[in-house]
Amino acid sequence: MKTIGEIAILAVLLSLNCAKNSATGPGGGHTAWPTVSVGTTLSYSHHIQAELLSKDSLRLGYDSIAVVLRDSATGKVLTAAQVQWFPLMSMGMSQESAPVDNYGNEASADSLFRNGIVFTMPSDSMMSNGGWLLRLRIDDSRYAATGSFNDSVDFTVRVEDVSPSPIVWWKGQDSLSRVGALLAPESPRDGTDTLELFIAREASALSWVADSSWTATVVPTMPAMMMGTPDTFTLAAAGHAHYKGKVNFSMTGAWQLTFAFKQLTGGFVAADSSQYIDVTVK
Numbered sequence: 001m002k003t004i005g006e007i008a009i010l011a012v013l014l015s016l017n018c019a020k021n022s023a024t025g026p027g028g029g030h031t032a033w034p035t036v037s038v039g040t041t042l043s044y045s046h047h048i049q050a051e052l053l054s055k056d057s058l059r060l061g062y063d064s065i066a067v068v069l070r071d072s073a074t075g076k077v078l079t080a081a082q083v084q085w086f087p088l089m090s091m092g093m094s095q096e097s098a099p100v101d102n103y104g105n106e107a108s109a110d111s112l113f114r115n116g117i118v119f120t121m122p123s124d125s126m127m128s129n130g131g132w133l134l135r136l137r138i139d140d141s142r143y144a145a146t147g148s149f150n151d152s153v154d155f156t157v158r159v160e161d162v163s164p165s166p167i168v169w170w171k172g173q174d175s176l177s178r179v180g181a182l183l184a185p186e187s188p189r190d191g192t193d194t195l196e197l198f199i200a201r202e203a204s205a206l207s208w209v210a211d212s213s214w215t216a217t218v219v220p221t222m223p224a225m226m227m228g229t230p231d232t233f234t235l236a237a238a239g240h241a242h243y244k245g246k247v248n249f250s251m252t253g254a255w256q257l258t259f260a261f262k263q264l265t266g267g268f269v270a271a272d273s274s275q276y277i278d279v280t281v282k
């Protein structure tokens with residue numbers, strides 16, 4: 001039988017282990033991490049076997065995603081490499097990209113290379129021509145100097161549609177598109193809940209960048225009940241283009257979150273400030 005002292009030490013060790021293996025995104029709020037295997041493939045050089053993981057089937061909006069790399073000859077898990085993520089959608093004669101959250105290029109404590117990707121359209125969209133390709137560029141330090149990204153893998157992934165859409169679109173004063181993707185709440189509940197958005201700017205057809213230049217407010221309403229809440233809620237910058245704040249749902253049912261976006265510098269208000277996301281509160 002363990003003594004009280006031994007039990008206390010064990011509790012501390014367990015706590016430290018949980019802290020080491022827990023992971024959050026740059027904004028600190030998204031913790032639903034990948035558990036489902038999407039597929040396995042070999043890299044271009046055949047030196048690496050890559051397995052793609054997600055928390056569920058990939059869907060329109062923000063997806064937590066990860067890859068585990070193994071030596072294709074020995075099966076040993078590789079953690080010394082670095083990974084860059086490039087989602088691509090074929091659009092006939094051209095390609096489009098999607099926002100990447102950029103958690104970093106290195107492996108986390110559990111040997112997974114993690115990231116968040118905002119898929120902006122489903123695979124079956126009328127604009128798509130072959131669906132999504134997820135390309136990973138890999139710097140395998142066993143074969144080349146760090147930073148060269150000398151290898152790559154391609155995954156063809158299916159992205160399911162979600163209705164209502166969990167993303168909103170608007171344009172800045174520079175006429176460039178922005179997208180805001182809902183991260184939380186994943187399961188909205190009656191009462192006060194935490195709301196989190198990730199915002200990115202489309203720099204070109206093949207390039208998105210995280211956008212921390214906005215402030216956002218949200219008004220929750222229930223259109224079917226012709227009612228809402230008396231307050232406007234503010235989403236504050238939480239780092240790395242994540243925005244967080246509290247929102248109050250006074251009852252269960254179908255709610256509409258109406259957003260307004262204002263740039264921090266210059267005070268430009270998005271021309272279409274009536275963007276909204278529908279959520280169901282249980």
